[in-house]
Amino acid sequence: MTQAPPPSSRHDTDPAGPPGDPLTLLATETNLTGVDFTGLDLRPALRRAPRPRTFTRCTFTEANLRSAHLADAVFTDCTALAADFTGALLDQTRWHGGSAAGANFTDADCGDLVCEGADLANTKWGGALLADASFTGCRMIGARLTRHRGLGLQLTRCNLAVANLNGLSLRGAHLTGIRFTEADLGGADFRDSTLEDCRLADANLRAADFTGADLRGADLGELTLATAAQFRGAAISPSQAAQICAALGLNVID
DSSP, X not given: OOOOOOOOOXXXXXXOOSTTOHHHHHHHOSEEESOBOTTOBOHHXXXXXXXXXXXXXXXXXXOBOTTOBOTTOEEESOBOTTOBOTTOBOTTOEEESSBOTTOBOTTOBOTXXXXXXXXXXXXXXXXXXXXXXXXESOBOTTOXXXXXXXXXXXXXXXXXXXOBOTTOBXXXXXXXXXXXXXXXXXXXXXXXXXXXXXXXXXXBOTTOBOTTOEEEEEEOOSOOHHHHHTTTTOBOOHHHHHHHHHHTTOOOOO
């Protein structure tokens, strides 16, 4: 008697399955809404027919997307908590809302990526290509953007409190509404950048370069002689200069 094959598992590498199965839908459809991919290995299904896909309110929590081909994909109000995008091709993807908190984007290709209003707390971007990537209105508390590759990273109205941005290159950037409170900005490159409505209070600025930067619209926290030295070469406002003079015991008289 021929023994029947064992039933397939949700972690099988073969994306084929019954109609409505998440992996089958991923392999055959381009517009997906409300599909739950929690804990699945999505690479075989994406490898079968690489093409732009649109995901709306889908769940990718703890999904395996290492080296997956997702160029030009659109994610709207999706959940990707602790998902693994290591080495994934995310070139020109769009993220609108939703959460990818704790996700791993290490070494991913994120050129021209656009994220708007997404929760990216505690995400990892080490070694990721972020050329001309933009993040607007994103919650990025505790994110790690060390060793990223590419120029032109844009940040607008993002919360990067306690983030690890060691060595981050923001040269020539116009930064608006960024909260760097208690972030590690050691060795960061802010040359010729403009910081408007940004908060740098209590950030680690060891060896950061602010040459030519415009800090007149930034909250620099309590300015003492020691902290002021970290902003050497930058333009500051009269009120900020008065704080430094006060720290030196000098009285500024109009």
